[in-house]
Amino acid sequence: MSTGGKKGDAPPRKQQPQKQQSSAGPSQGPSRTVRILVSVLLLLHVSALYLYPLANSRTSFTVRNIVQSPWLRWYGDPLYLNHGHGFFGPDPPDGFLVDYVVYDDQGKEVSKGTFPDPKEIWPRLRYHRFKMLADQLESPGRGMKEDRLRAYARQLIREHDGENAVVTERLHTIVPYEDWIGDEASGRKGKPLDDPSLYQTLTRVTQSRADVDAADAALESGAESVPAPIGPPEQIGPGGPLQ
Amino acid sequence: MTGLRLALAEYWGDVWEAWNEFWFAPTAPAALSAIRVFAGAMLFYTHLVWSFDLSAFFGPNGWLPLDLYARERGYDLEGGHSYMWSLFQHIQSPTLLWTIHIVALVCFFLLTIGLFSRTTAVLSAFFAIMYATRVTPGAYFGLDKVNCMLAMYLMLGPCGARYSVDRLLNMRRGATGEVPTSTWANVAIRLIQLHMCAFYLFAGLGKLEGQTWWDGYAIWRSIASSEYQSIDVTWLGHYPHLMNLLAHGTVLFELFYPFLIWPRFTRPWMLATAVGMHLFIASCMGMITFGLAMLIGNLAFVKPATVRKVMDPLARRFALLLLGDRAGQSD
Numbered sequence: 001m002s003t004g005g006k007k008g009d010a011p012p013r014k015q016q017p018q019k020q021q022s023s024a025g026p027s028q029g030p031s032r033t034v035r036i037l038v039s040v041l042l043l044l045h046v047s048a049l050y051l052y053p054l055a056n057s058r059t060s061f062t063v064r065n066i067v068q069s070p071w072l073r074w075y076g077d078p079l080y081l082n083h084g085h086g087f088f089g090p091d092p093p094d095g096f097l098v099d100y101v102v103y104d105d106q107g108k109e110v111s112k113g114t115f116p117d118p119k120e121i122w123p124r125l126r127y128h129r130f131k132m133l134a135d136q137l138e139s140p141g142r143g144m145k146e147d148r149l150r151a152y153a154r155q156l157i158r159e160h161d162g163e164n165a166v167v168t169e170r171l172h173t174i175v176p177y178e179d180w181i182g183d184e185a186s187g188r189k190g191k192p193l194d195d196p197s198l199y200q201t202l203t204r205v206t207q208s209r210a211d212v213d214a215a216d217a218a219l220e221s222g223a224e225s226v227p228a229p230i231g232p233p234e235q236i237g238p239g240g241p242l243q
Numbered sequence: 244m245t246g247l248r249l250a251l252a253e254y255w256g257d258v259w260e261a262w263n264e265f266w267f268a269p270t271a272p273a274a275l276s277a278i279r280v281f282a283g284a285m286l287f288y289t290h291l292v293w294s295f296d297l298s299a300f301f302g303p304n305g306w307l308p309l310d311l312y313a314r315e316r317g318y319d320l321e322g323g324h325s326y327m328w329s330l331f332q333h334i335q336s337p338t339l340l341w342t343i344h345i346v347a348l349v350c351f352f353l354l355t356i357g358l359f360s361r362t363t364a365v366l367s368a369f370f371a372i373m374y375a376t377r378v379t380p381g382a383y384f385g386l387d388k389v390n391c392m393l394a395m396y397l398m399l400g401p402c403g404a405r406y407s408v409d410r411l412l413n414m415r416r417g418a419t420g421e422v423p424t425s426t427w428a429n430v431a432i433r434l435i436q437l438h439m440c441a442f443y444l445f446a447g448l449g450k451l452e453g454q455t456w457w458d459g460y461a462i463w464r465s466i467a468s469s470e471y472q473s474i475d476v477t478w479l480g481h482y483p484h485l486m487n488l489l490a491h492g493t494v495l496f497e498l499f500y501p502f503l504i505w506p507r508f509t510r511p512w513m514l515a516t517a518v519g520m521h522l523f524i525a526s527c528m529g530m531i532t533f534g535l536a537m538l539i540g541n542l543a544f545v546k547p548a549t550v551r552k553v554m555d556p557l558a559r560r561f562a563l564l565l566l567g568d569r570a571g572q573s574d
Contacts, residue, residue: 029426090453095470
């Protein structure tokens, strides 16, 4: 196998006597001026490709300043280059779940569920989008998690034509290997992947139809603020029981 | 001094020649065309799936309402202004939203079959970025990055030169000769290659910041995550040495990919490892689309002659079926 064209399709490398004659490169293709211009653009583009993922929280302020400069963001942001590539890094993450209950105006349960739920949400790519909705509650942003959860609650009210919705973020810790494998010698049994002790309730919010109407009105009027919540989100401390 | 000047001149001459050969040596557009077929199909499927929840994700209200999106887009979160922009920020009407969605799907489909390839490649890149930007942050993941990358580079080269309706139409007009090589096909392929190297390099570097990729538990954490799991391979837990080797092998593969993918002797091993790793991710961790998209990106490292050996017989059958004798001997 070979690279895209280097050995198999590119013209054979020129011999030394021809080298000076062909110093501008292959005779086919764009002129030397175009090549120089394109080369500059390619250098800038490839630099952007490698600078964006380099700019994590631990990198030098030099790189951070470059990446946050309008000159680079003007180019990289619209082309969707402005992100890292930490696939399953630094460590494979724990799972997050969003439980919800939607009630009608009589207080009767209209809908209850959890996402992501592979039994309910298909195809798999769609399931993965909902998994991202749950996981990215934890992505950085000052006080954004509660606002995100409230937006989910309002969407559930819309979808199920409800009056109120209670939405709860739940953490599913991955069972430690030692706990899963157990210990035959001491008679300690292995813990299953979905052992109740691995789940922890984190944050719960409530939204009503009035919040939905207020949010829709704010968007229509172009207001940029999220409607004020009825009350502060309920923060549930570590060790909280499984619902 | 003259000797030094000559040596420097020769050095820079060699650098320029190597640069020229790397970027501007014309190449057969077979690999780029094959990438167009697969990437186009991936783009089409990926965005078709959005149809289930189009208004819920892309409407002004929904899972990711616009006011929240404006704040999350980071107008001042990182101390800098975001230049990200999505067409969907401005779409209020469900009818207009669906119209745009259908136009985008048609574009992705035309890109797959290779009709008006260059135009649809440009439009596909535009739409792919628009969709991805609107759900970032919120519902995006690695697939969106790979999709946008492939779509962006496809538009740079003659991605419809082979395995396309465009090619069939040209043949019908009598152009049954060999498809010419192209400098821009090479530029596009090189950019995909370098972008793939960035993906793997920073994926590997990111893992070095964690603990579990060092102590080997990362594979356990990956296969024991119920939310990712699509096939239960926790039986691997009974072979801890194997899990450790897989963890270390993954990090080494990602770190060394940008270096070992270029020499022709190590390239097949790197590609084989990529196939194994991504098929494992696709089948066992449920990220089928992401795994396949990364494999499509890896196609950029397969030489055009190899691509032709696989793709040409299929293309010839299509051509004979549709054009009969007018298909000639070409593909």
